[in-house]
Structure formats: structure tokens, C-alpha cells
Amino acid sequence: MQKKVYFLFLVILLSIVVMGCENRENTKSISENQTTNEEQSTNTNEKISSNIDSSDPLTTNQTAVPTLFIHGYGGTARSFKGMLSRFEENSWGKNELTLTVQPDGIISEIGEWKNESNNPMIQVLFADNKNNEWNQAEWIKDVLTYLKTVYQINEVNLVGHSMGGVSSFRYLVTYGNEKTLPIVTNFVAIGAPFNDFLSGNEEQSLNDLTQNGPLVSSERYKDFTTRIKQYPKMTKMLNIVGNLQDGSEGDGTVSIRSGLSIGYLMQTTEMNYREEIVTGSQASHSQLHENTQVDELVADFIWSTP
Template identity: 65%
Template sequence: MRKTFLFTFMVALLSIVSLGCQSQSERSAGSINEGRSSIESKTPSTSEAAISSSESTDPLTTNQTTVPTLFIHGYEGTKGTFDGMLSRLEVSGLGEKALTVTVQPDGSVSETGSWQDQAINPLIQVLFADNKNNEWNQADWIKAVLSYLKETYQIDEVNLVGHSMGGVSSFRYLVTYGNDDSLPTVDKFIAIGAPFNDFVTGNETQTLDALSQDGPSVISERYGDFSAAIQQYPSSTKMLNIVGDLQDGSEGDGTVPVRSGLAIGYLMQTNGLDYHDEEITGAQAHHSQLHENIKVDKLVAEFLWSN
């Protein structure tokens, strides 16, 4: 178990609405439709999210690195998906927003913002211009972003954080390109509400212990792909898997079943890979609220930058 520490977020009057990647799930060509009627959240202003000066004096101890962390939205996601989390991390002094990188369907990359070589825990938001495409193309677009960062800024190491399909696409990137020496090394990977076993039925009665020990009883085509490719996952990349459970009897976050999210743990652990998972429970564990949950903020910051 990794060493934990405390830190405090004070978020006053934060208005949370249903965000970009929300509503019922449906699949199209292997894609996750997270939001047929998605609504972006209001990004908290500095005054709403700021920690008062009396409480902001060295609120926690973190490693200060120049390794950038890329935040990747899910199906139908937009900049609103991670705007809130990035703002909270930045206002709390845990990281510095550096770039917003947009990838076109042809793999061309554009950016806004300013990259500083000595930025402390730099944060990069990744946007897909075609935000309804499949995970295979998104994996290629993640590769395009990493290639761009290496060629443009000589970045050799990154972290990845992906929500929902962004987590699935990031994992597919890792088992496809994660050992390519021409690309930056991925040090840490965080998946948030990612349906690694898609939305297959038949696993509802399987206990979580059995899932961890034996893998899912029923596997999806996606999971079969990951099972076949897991040995290509880079052995040095540490993974944190965050899942949500509303505790309303559905055993999921309203979109992704807990068992689908946790299924990847069997592949990671049986192959001796560095893996840890955390479950967020209650009303704020809804799929579209996971990236607005300050408990998730804490887990993300601890995993990325804890001493």
C-alpha cells in the first residue's frame, strides 16, 4: 500500500452540473456513448475554488517534478470534462496548467497555452476534435500527442489520466505503443470510470473476490483484446483504477458497472504489473461526477505526486 497523506481542498459555492461525458451508455463500433444529452459543467472560478491564504501555507507535501500529466476525456467529452479538476489542482498549488492540445482526425496537433521547461507538475489537457470516434483511433491520437510533445518540447516522460473511454483508449495505447522507444515513457496511468470489459451481461452475480482471482466470467471483445495484448503493457507503468458505485443496487456509477471497471485488475495482477484500484461510493460516484469529486482529486494527486 502506498504511503498516503492528507491535503485539504476548500471549494466554496461550487456549482456542479452534469458534465460532458454523461448519461446512459451505448456502444457504436466499440465506442462508449457516455452522453447523448451531455451538459458541460461550469468551470469554477478562482474565487470559488481558491484556498484562503491562512489555509494554503504548505497544505501538503508533494514531489515537484517537470513530468507532465495528460488528461484525456471520454466519448463526447469536451474541455469541460477536466476543467474543474485541473482548476482545483492548480488553485491548490498541486500543478500548473500548461497546455491544451487538440488532435484532429488526421492526427495533426495544435496547442494553446505556454510550455515552461521548469513548470512544477505541469498539466496538459488533451481534446479530440472528433469526440465520438472509437478507442482504436483515439489510441492513435494519443500517440500523435506524445510524438508531438517529444518532437516539440523534448518531453521524455509523461503521466496519463483518462475518464471513461479516455481510460480505455489510454490502456489500448499502452498495450499497443507503450514500449515504443521513440515515444515518451508513461510513468503513471490513472483510469477513472473506465469500462474495460465493455457492457457485457452475465457477470452480475460474480463476487468481486472471484473477479479478482479468476477474471470475469463473461468477457467482451475489448477485454479479449486486452487479454491477448497484456504482455505488451509496459512493465514500468504504474496503474491506479478508480471506479464508482452509487450504492443504489445497480453496482455501478450509473453508466459503467463496477465489475467492468475492475475486470482489468485480473490481467494486471496475474501478469505481475503495478496495479491498485479504489472505489468511490455514494451519490457523487455518478459517472459524470467522478471527475468533479474531491475524493477523486485527492486520489489523483496522491498517486501522481505523493512522497
């Protein structure tokens, strides 16, 4: 009887040991599965990062030629602040100076001109930031005269957003060929209303606009038509316009047709001209200079590696 009890005790004890081992194996199996899942998640993230990092980053040719950034109507130092910061982060350029122009043409500066081959960038601010394009063209001339006189700069690039693009173009067709001023090598217009904000061209196809010019022309456009032959032939132009693709046929402020209207004048006079339409929710007028696609278009056009 005692042997039976002892044998039964051994069987029960052995069962308990086996069950305990199975539980430990199950626990170990669950832990391994959790670790595997975490590793899979990490691996997935690594693949995503790898795909992002594998895209060829834009490389730029480094020169000492400064690029001037000119804000739009009512613009401030904040207008191009984001773009200039992103350019620096990408090592595309270096923010060197901020020049503020008073209505009488007097210029004050912040920063330090180093004359280094780091694609220097200069932000131009108009103290009277809501003045007309004719006066702004005069102030752009004052800035270029200042750079030539003070720093012996003989060549620049211009980037203008909205009204800044219109005023820059007006400068080019008025003073762009003056030999006493620095040469403008590259000019980028972003969301510039070259045919103002008038109506009457909504039904015109973009192909017809390119071939024949706008159906209805503003006074601004008519004036550009008479002056276009004075546009300097050495100045290449990139024209960037926005299309929200929401039925507005534009960036919410400037219509595609107003922005692209200048292409007809540039092409008929055989100027070096290129245009790009940026689409999507970040193609709104005030977001164009915050759009990374615009960043790349501008940087590639001005500083592309030869």
C-alpha cells in the same frame, strides 16, 4: 404634617431611583448575555474551521513531468476543467497546455510550455470526440510524438476518464514499449469500462473476479487479454471506479465489475497495479472527475512526496 409629606416624598423618590438602577442592571445583564452567546457562536465556528484546517493537506512532489488528461466519449474542454482548476487552487499542478488532435493527427495548441518543475498539466482534446478507442489510441500516440519532437519531453503521466481511460490503456498495450516515444510513468483510469457494457457478470463476486477474471468477456476485454503482456512494466496504474451504493453496483453508467475487470489481467502479469472504489452520491459516472476524493487519489498517486 409638612414633615410627613416631605418624608413620604423622599421615600417615593428613593424608590424610583432604586427601581431605575435595577432596570439598568437588568438591561446590562441581558446585553452581556447576548454578547456571550454571540461569542460562543463565534468560538464554535472557529473550532469547526480549526478542525477543518488542522487536517494535513496533501503535499505534492514538484516535477517537470507533464500529466496528460484525456476526456471520455463526447468529452470537451469542460470535462477536466474543474479538476484542473482545483489542482491549481491546491498548488498540486499548473495547467500549461491544451492540445487538440484532428482526425488526421494534426495537433494545435493553446498555452505555453515552460518546462518548469510545477507539475505541468496538459489537456488533450479529440476534435472527433466520439470516435473509437483504436483511433483515439493512435491520436494519443500522435500527441506523445508531438511532445517529444517539439518540446523534447521524454516522460509523461496519463489520466483518462471513461473512454479516455480505455483508449489510454489501449495505447499502452500497443505502443507503450516503443523507445522512440516518451515513457508513461503513471496511468490513472477513472470510471473506465474495460469489459465494455455487456451483461452476465452481475452475480459474480468481486473476489472471484479478482481471482479468475470475468465470467463473460467482451471483445474489448478479449483483445486486452491477448495484449496484456505488452503493457509496459515501468508504468504504474491506478484504477478508480465509482459505486453509488443504490443497488446498481456501479456509477450509473459503468459497472464495478467492468471497471475492475482489468485488475485480473494486471495482477496475473505482475504489473504495478492498484484500485480504489469511490462511493456515495458523487460517485456517479459524470461526477467522478468532479469528486474531491478522486482529486486526492489522483494527485497522491502521481505526485506523492517521496
